[in-house]
Amino acid sequence: MRPFITKGGILFMLIIDSKDCENIDKALKKYKKKFEKSKTLLQLRERQNFTKPSVKRRGQVLKAVYKQQLVSGKFED
Secondary structure (H helix, E strand, O other), X not given: XXXXXXXXXXXXXXXXXXXXXXXXXXXXXXXXXXXXXXXXXXXXXXXXOOOOXXXXXXXXXXXXXXXXXXXXXXXXX
16 A cells, blocks of 8 residues: 555655654554544545445435434434
C-alpha cells in the first residue's frame, strides 16, 4: 500500500518527523496513528465497490432514524 493520500487528484504523503535517538517502534506507532486519522484505508475499501447515491442516502436515513429512536428511548440496550 502506498503512503499517499489523494484529495481531488492531489497526492499527499504522510511524513513522520523522527528524532535521531527515537526508537523505530515509536516512529512506526506515530505513522500508524497518522495513517488511521487520514482515513485512507476507509477510502480504499469504499472505492472497491460502487454504491449508488440513492443507496447511500437510504443508509444515512436509516442510520439517522435508528439514532433518533435510541435517543427517544424506544430501544433499550
